[in-house]
Amino acid sequence: MNLNITATIVFVGLFLFVTWVGFVAAHWRKADLNQLHEWGLGGRRFGTVVTWFLLGGDLYTAYTFIAVPALVYGVGAMGFFAVPYTIMIYPILFLVFPRLWAIAKKHGHVTAADYIRTRFNSRLLALAVALTGLLATMPYIALQLVGMEVVIGALGFPTEGFIGHIPLIIAFIVLAAFTYTSGLRAPALIAVVKDMLIFITIFAAIIIIPAKLGGYGAIFDAVPKAKLTLTPPVGQTLGGYSAYITLALGSACALFLYPHSMTGILSASSGRVIRRNAAALSAYSFVLGLIALLGYMAIAAGVDKNPLHAEGFARYGANFAVPALFLDMFPSWFTGVAFAAVAIGALVPAAIMSIACANLFTRNLYKEFWRRNCSDAEEARVAKIVSLVVKVGAVLFILAIPQSYAIQLQLLGGIWIIQLLPPILFGLFTRGFNANALLLGWATGTAVGTYMAATRGFVSSIYPLEFWGITIPGYAALYSVVLNVVVAAVLSPVFDRLWPSAGALDQTSNRR
C-alpha cells in the first residue's frame, strides 16, 4: 500500500490538535489535581452535556466502530445485536446508577470496589471486584490499539516490523502524557472533538455511500439473503434467536459494571445528570445502528474484490471492511477526517480505561493492602504512575502477542465483569445477601463462564445450553451470572446462620 499523503496530513493535523486539547484540559475547571477525585473523576463536576460527550466517547469506542460493522460484514444480522443491546442499557442506567452515584458521592467512593468494601465490610469481596475490573479492562485497552492500528495501516503506513509500530507508539506516548497531566479532564474535552468528527463522518457516510451504490434497496439486494435475518429455530435448537437476545441482554447488564463506565458515571455532577443522559445517550445508539449498516455497504461496494485492499484484508480480516469502504468512497481529505475520528475515538476510551484501572489499583490494592495511611497526594501520585504502567502494558501486549489473544481476552472480560452484577445490584437494592455467599457466587460464575468459553475454544461466547432436550445457544456471560445469583441467594441464609458476624453489612451504605 502507498501512503495516502492528503489523508495522512489531515489525520496528523487533527491528531496534533487533539493533543493540544488534551494538555489544555489540565487548566479547564482548575482544581488541585493532586487529589484522586479531581484527577480521576474530574472533581465529580461534569454537567449533562459534558457527561453526554464523556460517556458517549467512553462506551462507543473505536473498536466498536470497527468491529460492529466488521461483524455485520462477516456474519450479517447477528452482528446487529449491538442495537438491542444499546436499547436495553439505558433503562438499566436510569434505574440503578443514580443511586450508586449518590452513595459514592456521600462516602467519597471512587471505584465500585470502594462501594463494595463499605457496603459489605468485606476486604475479600472488594478485592474480587477490583481484580475482576482490572483483568477485564486491560485487554479492552489493548483492543483500542487494534482499532487504531487498522486505520493507521489503511493510511498506507508501512506495517512491517518495528518501524510499523512507531505511529502506534507515538500515539500512546501522547496519550500517556496528557492523561498523566490532565486526568479525566483530558478525555472529557477530547471526547467533544471526537464525537463531532464521528457524527460528521457517519452522516456523510449514510448520505454519500448509498447515493453512490444506488440507494438502500440496492445495498440490501447485494447482501446474500441468508445474512439479512437471523437463523430461525430448526428442530431441537433455538437457532439464532436465543443467541441474539442473550448477547444483547448480557452485554447490556455487563456494560456499566466495567470500571471505565463506572468512572464516567461517578464523574457526573448529580443523579439527575445521569438520568437525563439515559435518554440523551440514545443518539449514540442510533449512530451505532447506522455504523453497523456500513458492513452491508462494504459488501455492496465489493471492497473485498478491490485488489488495492487485498493486503489490508489479509492483515486485519473483516476489521478492514469499513476503512476500505471509506478509502473507496470518500475523497482523500475526508478519509483523513474519518480515520482521525476512529483513532481519536480510541484515545478517549483508552484514557478513561487507564484512569479507571489506576483508580482501582490505587484505592483498592495499594491503599487497602500496603499503605493504609497514605496521604491524598501520594494516592494521586500513585494513580498517575499506574495509568502510565497500564498503557505501557497495553502497548507491549499488542506488540508481543497475537491480536487474536486480545480479542479472546476481551471476550472473557465480558464474562468476568458481569459477575459483579449480584454484589452491586443486590448491595444497592436489598439487604439479605451475605458477603461470603456473594463471593462464592462470584467464584462459581467466573469459573463456569470461563469453562463455557473454553469449550468453544475461546473464539465464541455462545454456549449451546442443553435443556430438556432442547439446545438453547446463548451468551455464556448471562448463563453464568444466573448461576452466580442462584449460589449467592441459596448460600446467603446458610452463611448468615453459621457465621452471624462474618460479612456483616454496613447498614448506612445502602441508603442515600
Place this chain on the structure above:
Amino acid sequence: MASGDKAARDKKDGIWRYWPRFFLIIPFALVVWPPFYNRIEPTLVGIPFFYWYQLAAILLGAVVVMGVYVLERRQDSGPSDGPEAKGPPPPAGPGASS
C-alpha cells in the same frame, strides 16, 4: 426501592412513588422477542424490517426514558440525589402527578 425514612413517612409513598418507572419495561419489550422482527417485509426505503424496526426502537426507547424522567420531575422535585435536589423535602403527596 423505598429508601428508608422516605418510605416510613407515608406507606403509599413506597414503590408507587416511582410508578412511572414501570414504563421502563417498554424498551426491553420492544426487542426481547426476535421472532417478531426477524423478517424482511415490510421494507422502508429499501431497508428490511429487521433493521428499520430496531433503529426505530432506539428512538422509541429514548422517548420512553425521557418521558419517565419528565413524569418524575413533575411528580416532585425528584429523589434527593443531587446538589440541586437538596431543597425542602417534597410534599408526600400520593399520586401527586399534577
